[in-house]
Amino acid sequence: MRGGPSADELARIQRQLAGMGHRELVGEISRTDPTRGAKILRLLPPERSSHVFDALGPAHQAAVVRALGGENVVNYFGALGAEDRVALLDHLPAEIAERLVRELDEDDQRVTSVVLGYKKGTVGRRMSPKVPVVYPEMTAGEVLEELRRGIDSFETIYTVPVVDADRVVCGVLRLRDMLAAGEDARVSAVMEAASVFHSGDELEDSARWLLASGRLAVPVVDDDNRLIGIFTYDEAHDVVEGENTQDSARMGASEALRQPYLTTPVIRLVRSRIVWLLVLALSAILTVQVLDVFESTLEKAVVLSLFIPLLTGTGGNTGNQAATTVTRALALGDVRAGDILRVMWREVRVGFTLGAVLGALGFALATAFYGLGIGAVIGATLLLICTISATVGGLMPIVAKKVGADPAVFSNPFISTFCDATGLIIYFLMAKSVLGI
Amino acid sequence: MRGGPSADELARIQRQLAGMGHRELVGEISRTDPTRGAKILRLLPPERSSHVFDALGPAHQAAVVRALGGENVVNYFGALGAEDRVALLDHLPAEIAERLVRELDEDDQRVTSVVLGYKKGTVGRRMSPKVPVVYPEMTAGEVLEELRRGIDSFETIYTVPVVDADRVVCGVLRLRDMLAAGEDARVSAVMEAASVFHSGDELEDSARWLLASGRLAVPVVDDDNRLIGIFTYDEAHDVVEGENTQDSARMGASEALRQPYLTTPVIRLVRSRIVWLLVLALSAILTVQVLDVFESTLEKAVVLSLFIPLLTGTGGNTGNQAATTVTRALALGDVRAGDILRVMWREVRVGFTLGAVLGALGFALATAFYGLGIGAVIGATLLLICTISATVGGLMPIVAKKVGADPAVFSNPFISTFCDATGLIIYFLMAKSVLGI
Structure with missing residues (x-):
């Protein structure tokens, strides 16, 4: 082990590891890069090391397997349940996966291939085929x-x-x-x-x-x-934890990391975010175009531009609130696709009430600082934006579910962009008609 | 039962209910208002009805208890485990809670009061005190x-x-x-x-x-x-499901509903959202003030206002991505408060990379349509905004956790507002220096 720790140092580290509880050890490996994680596993007694390996998620296990470079991997692999073995195989390159399966004993090979025969995303793929069989007439x-x-x-x-x-x-x-x-x-x-x-x-x-x-x-x-x-x-x-992580990531407009944050390379963090960011930025070009259409209005009353972030922000927030609530309710089964009209009618009322409160406040403040005309425009725009955003925000996740997309994807990111563009159109049409410009 | 269904009709409904599985029945009650839920419970055989009641969440149970108006409630209450009983009591008005506890038998009263003695948010409050006791020397x-x-x-x-x-x-x-x-x-x-x-x-x-x-x-x-x-x-x-629901709600800037969406009155939906919306709208006044400061710059180049929603939106999205990822990693224990510097260094690199990609794209597009000056401003602003937003977005949840606040609260909503204001300042300072206005 060129440049590695000395025998004394290794013994010291092993003593230190022996003093750590299972939970602490798993936590340590979940917060370090896979190479160091693999080194820790190597220093543990075989049974303990299998036990710790078992506690890691499948994508993280796969990263550790690659860092281990073959060493001991068969033992870890054999100690997993059939369903966990299949989950790990799904994250490994084909040649490593095949080698691992070949090295299992015959019985383990059989149960593993049973589970492998079911499609991803079905119960069959995550079941354990080793189950006791009893008959009604037994005592x-x-x-x-x-x-x-x-x-x-x-x-x-x-x-x-x-x-x-x-x-x-x-x-x-x-x-x-x-x-x-x-x-x-x-x-x-x-x-x-x-x-x-x-x-x-x-x-x-x-x-x-x-x-x-x-x-x-x-x-x-x-x-x-x-x-x-x-x-x-x-x-x-x-x-369920995996799905919750995915929903949370998608509501924040990124893809879920498949292994713990601190063990994921920076370039993979970038990859989990860049696609969404580009899609959103490109769709935000819509807002540039909307504003371009109204540029002459803006030139006549530059004061209108001061309220752009406030109005688009409020619309986005109202839409996100509704979308988040409905997305979670869909995940928990409290709302189903067939409830779309009930959800719409609820969100129209909620959005209108929120809009009335914010609109009144916006009217009062804007009138005080920028005069009655601007005040009226801001108040009316807020009322309309809130009603529309809450309704669209509530409906989008259900529509997504109906067309077979992930409700979480259609929630926050797209709704923000949609609300931004709609909000701006409402704003300038309102300004043109109220202020007569 | 004035105006209620006839005896024939009741019998028909009862037959229909008898044909429904447990899961279907719980789903039905979770998607209807508590008054109708209570009616369904009344029509079920006693044991089945207790079983269904047991499957509802505590806040929903409390709403049903109020709708039942006392009838049968003691039976439902007695059939719950001590920890579920306490959770329900937490959601009931004091006088109803006291009456229910008084009507329990002595043994149930004792275990209920043991659990009631522990603080909310501790393990003691959700444990079951009825536990078998065995000794090492037993066979x-x-x-x-x-x-x-x-x-x-x-x-x-x-x-x-x-x-x-x-x-x-x-x-x-x-x-x-x-x-x-x-x-x-x-x-x-x-x-x-x-x-x-x-x-x-x-x-x-x-x-x-x-x-x-x-x-x-x-x-x-x-x-x-x-x-x-x-x-x-x-x-x-x-x-954990309750906490996940809460995290998801707060990341969408609302408070979690305590009972299923379709059973929650509209006015309570409004209340779960209005406070956050007001806080965010008031803090968005900051963006109005920032723009007010730069109003003369805007008057000289109205074209700058076209990019406001695009830039603030991108900053908000980048910040939210980082915040969502770190919030979830904190909840899962993959990141701890002590990892703050490691997280910061990762997010600086991720943000810079994202900013370089978006900035290059923004530079190319804006130059093509609005000239080199605007192109340079947009490109450089995107680079800076992405770097700052990702860093702040990654740090905020950890800072929140350190000061004892809920990381999810400090994530998306506040970060959007912060990124909006910072982004605008960067944008106009950049425009003033590059365009010389």
Whole structure:
């Protein structure tokens, strides 16, 4: 290790790492670049190092795998659950991915390829195929035996799917209910009706539903309702957190980072933002054109230009408020695409009320400093801008969802640009008619 | 029920409700006003209706309680866990809250008042005090017996705190490990080292940590490390979703709604937005003043006003991108307050790169249409604005966190206003020096 730390120093660092808790260690690796993260992993005892690796997100894992350059990677990879393995594979170049899969043992290869067979963005892709199988006629004691036998490979044993002879799911057994019922109770007497996911179900909605329901896991079935795996709350949590990060990024007009901020190279931060920024800047040329049309009006009353940022800013803010609220409500399932008219009618009223308050205030202040004419223009413009912006801001996310786009993308950035241009047109038309210029 | 539906019609509606799944029913109530929600609950069989009520958020539950006018409320209330009961009480007027607590049975009153004793925003306030107690010297068989005895009252039996004679937590037992070890295994041989929360620990951080760790539950202890309750993943999920909703709302410059969008009265939507809108409009008066200062420059070259929305918009977008990314990274723990200098240096480079790209483009386009002088002003202004906005946008959330404010509040809204004013000053100073006016 040319130029690296001495043996003494390594021993000191290892002692220091041994003194850190799991949480602290994961935090440290999430806040440093992947090369240094890989060095830390190398210095940990094998089992601990696998455990820490497991706790990183898949894109971050992939960056660490590349920094490790092959060393130990198979051990980390083999220790992951099938669903986590697939998530990592999705972030690796094909040749590394293929090599890793080849080096797994046969059983692990099989379950990994089952999960790999499902489309990204479906429940099948994030389920665990290793699931205990119990039948309605078994007793609680027999179930316990069955669970004990496979306990190291099952993702969860607390929620157990019950299947008939054709492997069709006919119920779920909560371990808790089974323990309460006693050794001799039959599964059929204790099991509950099963909520199941189909392998092709949309991932985010399913994950949100599972978490909101308080369930620990939900069985996954194929088109014939036959059991193929189980989707657990911790996978669901990872999915939902990823989607929340994406929504938040897109509402701020950038793409989500796939690994922790401080581990992401600066050039990738630039890439996550530049496209949006260019799109928005180019669409903002619309505002230059609108103002160009009204240049003669501006020349006659330069005072009008003083209020441009105030008016466009207020319109943008009102639109963003509505869009943010509706986008989040859509994500949580509180609003659906079919509610579009109800949302519109609510936002018209909200926007009008907000516009009335701001318009009155704007009228009073502008009249005091710039005279009644300007005051009237500013007041009326604010009333109209707020009503239109809130309505459009509330509708855009639903329209986006209807046409199959991400509601968060259509929220803030586009709404700001739209509100800017509309606001300016309203402003100058109002000024021309009120001031007679 | 004057003017209400006939007996026939009621029977028809009841049949319709009976045909709906739990998830569908909860969705229906989340998308209708509380009065209609209460009517639906009244028509359901008692147990089912409690189950549906349990699935609503606390503020929504409170609205339904008021709409129910006392009827059946005690049953719903008694069926909740202690931590959910307390969350609901927080949203009810004092007299209703007191009456509900008085009508609980003695044991439920006791656990409810334990949880009520902890401050809002701490783990203690959302823990479940009903937790099984096992000792290191017990065998697996004895633990199972103990769990069976209290199985209806314990919030979870899958993660069991192990305590010594002083009730000090000395480990946790995963039911799964215990089953794997067999009847005669001692708890001390199977238990793991415990991660615990203290009752006063900050709620959001603790909840995020629990979910990221994949644990089902973490024991809660008092200052002497004595067991007082357990914090479960489903409570943690509710906490984190609530915080995510709040962050998303504040980044869009409004306050989070506490109940589903379509169940919230219009006047409350207005209230969640008006304060922010006023604050932002008043601070936007700053931009009017900046422009007022440069009015003579504007009169000499009205063409400068055409670019105002484009420049302020781009500055705001760049600032928001940085702020959104850093806010989310702070929430996830990927960035901490101590990382401020690292974040600053990254954002300076990112902002400069973005500014160089946009500035070059702006220079080319503006030169083509408005001449070299204007082109140079626009290009240089964009470079400076992007660098400053990204830097300020990245730093603001961390500064907010350092002074104890919500990073999301200080993100987008304030940054837009700040970037607008700074951008205009840069623009006009640049124009004066380059164009010599």
